[in-house]
Amino acid sequence: MKLNLDLTVDILANFIKDETEKIGLKNVVLGLSGGIDSALSAALAAKALGGNRVYAYCMPYKLSSDESLKDAMKVAETFRLNFDVIEITPMVDPYFDMIPDIDKLRMGNVMARQRMICLFDMSAKVAGLVLGTSNKTELLLGYGTWYGDLASALNPIGDLYKTQVWELSEYLGIPQSVVDKAPTADLWVGQTDEQELGFTYRQADDLLYAMVDERRRIPELIEMGFEEELVKKVAEKVRRNQFKRNMTVIAKVSQRTIGRDFRYCRDWGY
């Protein structure tokens, strides 16, 4: 699980630069929440392209904490990013007003998708690719909004577990307050990821690493000392959220169906 940090930074910075420039673009765009994942994506992008080619946006809702905005600004300053604040409250509140019984989960999803709309619009404005900020733990557990924060053109941190995100963030000099604070989607006051998930990221990462990277089966995991209940819960989350990691399911009719036997890379011709 421990990383060779130099090498990882090399690979990820080279990835951002190569995949951006080969299609003829210079810039990247990303949402900066004040959390560690987006800070790491931003730091890597700054390393790859220089901060002046990274466009970072903090997109708070009226219930988002002030700390988050302050931390986002700190990250932008540290890595000399282009930075702006886009308040989403006047965009989403009219919709919420129309649905009096809307619950927290639906609100969270609407906000995540609104931020996606803003980012992709900024992407058109500055001619930049949208950089993803979901880590491997979140992607495996399905802890993200489909076509919301999961939507991006490039994701430099999608193969890093949260534990590895922490390690790499310290190495890249991300402000300590961002590294140290409890991970939160900041969807409502006082929310933390670990509270909502019911286990800690470190627990989940040790388990996921053994389950996914080492391909250990469930009885083996239990024998290794992981609690049976946790193993089953996590395995089920991974299975149930596969749809978020796939493209749309297309009904096959022809000899050549997109995604199944019409297969090309995104990098086709680049």
Place this chain on the structure above:
Amino acid sequence: MDFLIEEYMKVHLAQMKPILGNLEKNAGKHFEIIEQAVEEGCDLVVFPELSLTGYYLLDLVYDVAMDETHPVYQRFLEYSNEIAIVFGFVYESREKLFYNAASFVHRGKTVHLHKKVYLPDYTLFEEGRYFAAGNSIEAFDTEFGKCGILVCEDVFHLSSLYILSQSGVQNIIIPSNSPARGNLEQGHDASNTWQTSNRYIAGVLTVNLVFVNRVGVEDGVSFWGGSEAYDAKGRRLAAADMFREEGVTVEVDHDSVRRARIETPFLRDEKSFIVRNFLNEEGCGK
């Protein structure tokens, strides 16, 4: 015994990144590198696996495939009057089978065309889905002594190495497309495996070895480069950086094979009848 005119062969390791599926642009890039190598006085320039096409071709395999009659191939033959060239491409046979191939061209002719035998078809690889597998590993005579080409995965099958060794090769050329992965504490798994393997092969087979790996990223997969050359004592002569597009020129001493085979005569002492007996009597399925 082969007497060689030159003491050294000057080899250019063309660690490059191809454009995925763009034959014309990639050919242009090759020709530039070839011209530079000629200017530098190189005898041989080696490109990576599938250097003319890129790696993750998927359905593009059928669009970029070619044979010796293709104008791009013909240009390589023209250039080969000035320098020996090894390059990678998709070969379309008369039977309309598509191979992951590498050609050694020199003096206006194809000296050898190797069709990759071992097509990795696991984890991040799916070559077996798109390519036909070659069915022979052959050594061939060149102006630089007897050579053998192994494309990437071919190397990890001892039988490939054994056949080349028993065929009397002095030089093994390995065009490769190795992706960086398993990036944990000790450096990434792919480079560790390759560097260990290259040094082992050169030292134990007592051959000069040239390994040319590509760089660049395709759909998130990074190819790590790190092209390198060894002499027949297993000493590393030169190495390119990881991840960076850069050519490295190295002088390979033909005599290193002779010296190595005096000091460490593993080839002389090899008892191939043991292998023959094993395969005839006990091996394979018993």
